[in-house]
Amino acid sequence: MKKYDVIVVGGGFAGVCAAIGAARCGATVLLVEKSGALGGAANNCLINPFMPNKTKINGVETELSQGIFAEIKSALIERNGLKGKTFDEEVLKNLLSDMLDESGVDLLLHAYLTRAKMTGGVVEEIVFATIGGEIALKADYYVDATGDAQLAFLAGFKTQLGREKDNLCQPMTLCFRVGGVKVEDFFADKNRLNDLYKRLRAEGKINNPREDILVFRTLHDGILHFNTTRVVKLDPTDPFAVTKAEKAARAQVVEMFEFLKANSDSMKDAYILSTAAEIGVRESRMIAGEYVLTKEDCLAFTVFDDSIAVSNYDIDIHNPEGSGTSHYYFPEGKYFTVPYRCLIPRGSKNLLVAGRCVSSDHDAQASYRIMPIVACIGQGAGTAIALAARDGLNVKDINIDILKETLIKNGAFLG
Numbered sequence: 001m002k003k004y005d006v007i008v009v010g011g012g013f014a015g016v017c018a019a020i021g022a023a024r025c026g027a028t029v030l031l032v033e034k035s036g037a038l039g040g041a042a043n044n045c046l047i048n049p050f051m052p053n054k055t056k057i058n059g060v061e062t063e064l065s066q067g068i069f070a071e072i073k074s075a076l077i078e079r080n081g082l083k084g085k086t087f088d089e090e091v092l093k094n095l096l097s098d099m100l101d102e103s104g105v106d107l108l109l110h111a112y113l114t115r116a117k118m119t120g121g122v123v124e125e126i127v128f129a130t131i132g133g134e135i136a137l138k139a140d141y142y143v144d145a146t147g148d149a150q151l152a153f154l155a156g157f158k159t160q161l162g163r164e165k166d167n168l169c170q171p172m173t174l175c176f177r178v179g180g181v182k183v184e185d186f187f188a189d190k191n192r193l194n195d196l197y198k199r200l201r202a203e204g205k206i207n208n209p210r211e212d213i214l215v216f217r218t219l220h221d222g223i224l225h226f227n228t229t230r231v232v233k234l235d236p237t238d239p240f241a242v243t244k245a246e247k248a249a250r251a252q253v254v255e256m257f258e259f260l261k262a263n264s265d266s267m268k269d270a271y272i273l274s275t276a277a278e279i280g281v282r283e284s285r286m287i288a289g290e291y292v293l294t295k296e297d298c299l300a301f302t303v304f305d306d307s308i309a310v311s312n313y314d315i316d317i318h319n320p321e322g323s324g325t326s327h328y329y330f331p332e333g334k335y336f337t338v339p340y341r342c343l344i345p346r347g348s349k350n351l352l353v354a355g356r357c358v359s360s361d362h363d364a365q366a367s368y369r370i371m372p373i374v375a376c377i378g379q380g381a382g383t384a385i386a387l388a389a390r391d392g393l394n395v396k397d398i399n400i401d402i403l404k405e406t407l408i409k410n411g412a413f414l415g
């Protein structure tokens with residue numbers, strides 16, 4: 001088995017951008033993913049579209065997620081896989097695989113991380129369940145991009161589940177697609193359908209706690225994307241609870257589909273085209289890192305000295321207890337940044353974490369969790385881990401100025 005400088009676990013936007021970022025900075029990299037393709041939640045959970053992360057700075061409309069994420073968007077456009085913010089996940093899967101190849105990243109699919117050995121802050125070995133039995137892998141450095149801080153947790157680093165007061169997480173949602181829809185007629189009729197949905201919910205005739213119908217166009221004729229099921233008060237890190245969530249969400253898919261079909265002519269010939277392979281988890285564990293990003297930091301528009309990513313996506317909290325979604329929208333020109341220290345599990349010497357599970361409170365996570373921003377966090381993690389690997393340093397001791405210079409040279413926007 002080849003010895004790598006860096007192993008990245010998790011092939012979502014954070015993991016892919018971490019792997020590419022590290023490889024481009026000279027590290028030898030293996031990316032390991034439990035499913036059969038890349039894209040993470042975009043693929044496993046059918047999450048779409050890219051939520052916006054842009055604002056006007058000095059009067060100029062500025063995309064705040066640049067770097068590798070901008071390259072992904074351009075390449076998607078070249079392959080006819082992106083229109084506006086809506087992308088085609090089948091195009092994405094191949095594109096990300098090609099980008100890993102071009103960067104020289106090795107890939108291992110269908111391998112599920114089950115154990116990690118850590119001594120004195122150093123992760124020494126990680127173990128995967130595979131079709132061929134368990135395999136143990138070793139590298140000098142690791143990036144946990146599992147979304148659930150699975151590697152940090154298994155290694156014994158401290159994590160926080162959901163919100164601080166009661167550990168409740170944002171709801172889980174099983175996304176689904178409906179085909180055979182007269183899409184323009186559907187949107188012309190949408191307000192009436194929403195009102196009817198709300199009335200039937202109020203009368204107890206609809207069980208889904210979601211307050212309204214959340215639906216998006218897709219790139220394809222006659223197909224709609226629904227992000228509208230909602231399962232609350234179940235722990236996304238407890239497999240028995242997740243099983244319950246999958247079953248409850250599947251019942252909600254049928255409930256929603258039957259409601260639409262019965263009440264809109266645009267759905268006369270409609271059928272359920274697909275449901276996601278996995279229920280989507282908005283929030284689970286976050287590491288307890290060298291710095292904990294807070295709601296107060298976001299509201300103060302804090303730009304940290306060790307910024308690696310920028311967010312002005314709203315603090316978008318789907319109620320963890322039931323109905324309702326709260327938003328805090330950042331004023332034009334304002335944003336906060338994610339500091340590098342949030343990627344370092346407290347006490348870690350050779351492990352960084354990237355993605356929706358970096359060190360923060362519940363509210364801050366509700367903003368930076370979207371795909372464009374986790375991609376930038378991933379690039380930050382990959383670049384940092386390569387710098388540590390190059391000089392044999394503890395992840396805490398890398399030179400932050402060089403990290404930022406390298407990121408900017410590679411197209412990142414740091415505020």
Ligand SMILES: Cc1cc2nc3c(=O)[nH]c(=O)nc-3n(C[C@H](O)[C@H](O)[C@H](O)COP(=O)(O)OP(=O)(O)OC[C@H]3O[C@@H](n4cnc5c(N)ncnc54)[C@H](O)[C@@H]3O)c2cc1C
Nearest residue numbers: 010012013014034040041051113147173280281355356371
């Ligand atoms: C229902 C829902 C709707 C959303 N809507 C939007 C939206 O419209 N727009 C937007 O931009 N964002 C949206 N988000 C947020 C966004 O999709 C996620 O926060 C983001 O994709 C997280 O990226 P990530 O790379 O951190 O994790 P993920 O995309 O979850 O990637 C983690 C990867 O690690 C792998 N993995 C996990 N555990 C292991 C293991 N033990 N061993 C090996 N591999 C493992 C997984 O298979 C996965 O591929 C939504 C999220 C949800 C759940």
